[in-house]
Amino acid sequence: MPKPAIKSAAPDFTAPVVGGDYEPGATITLSELKGGPVVLYFYPKDDTPGCTKQACGIRDSWAALKKVARVFGISPDAVRTHEKFIKKHELPFPLIADEDKKIAEAYGVWVEKSLYGRKYMGVERSTFVIDGRGKIAAVFEKVKPEEHVGLLLEALN
Numbered sequence: 001m002p003k004p005a006i007k008s009a010a011p012d013f014t015a016p017v018v019g020g021d022y023e024p025g026a027t028i029t030l031s032e033l034k035g036g037p038v039v040l041y042f043y044p045k046d047d048t049p050g051c052t053k054q055a056c057g058i059r060d061s062w063a064a065l066k067k068v069a070r071v072f073g074i075s076p077d078a079v080r081t082h083e084k085f086i087k088k089h090e091l092p093f094p095l096i097a098d099e100d101k102k103i104a105e106a107y108g109v110w111v112e113k114s115l116y117g118r119k120y121m122g123v124e125r126s127t128f129v130i131d132g133r134g135k136i137a138a139v140f141e142k143v144k145p146e147e148h149v150g151l152l153l154e155a156l157n
């Protein structure tokens with residue numbers, strides 16, 4: 001599936017969420033978050049070097065980010081894996097479990113990748129900023145973890 005275009009409606013979903021203000025066993029529905037900006041950042045896997053650098057960048061800029069948007073990380077990892085990742089790196093924001101990859105598919109980030117000539121399916125590191133009406137306001141594709149927070153703050157301010 002292609003990525004949703006700027007100004008188009010953000011694909012809605014309901015999924016398990018953990019961390020931040022969410023209790024264990026909670027689910028989140030995107031359409032219920034209307035009213036303010038929402039950031040969905042897709043990353044390949046908990047506790048890998050790039051994904052950890054990206055998550056810790058958000059953690060380290062949390063005071064500024066939480067004032068301007070609700071931020072959620074999304075990966076195909078299970079809730080229990082997210083819980084370990086959150087605890088290990090003291091992440092203050094919630095992570096969404098997309099084990100069936102339906103959210104990644106809806107946002108066009110479940111793609112064929114290649115590593116050392118081997119092709120496989122995986123999540124393309126991408127971020128979507130959604131405005132208070134549920135429309136896509138910005139898309140950052142193939143984000144470099146060290147540039148992520150700067151791009152986000154620029155888009156949100």
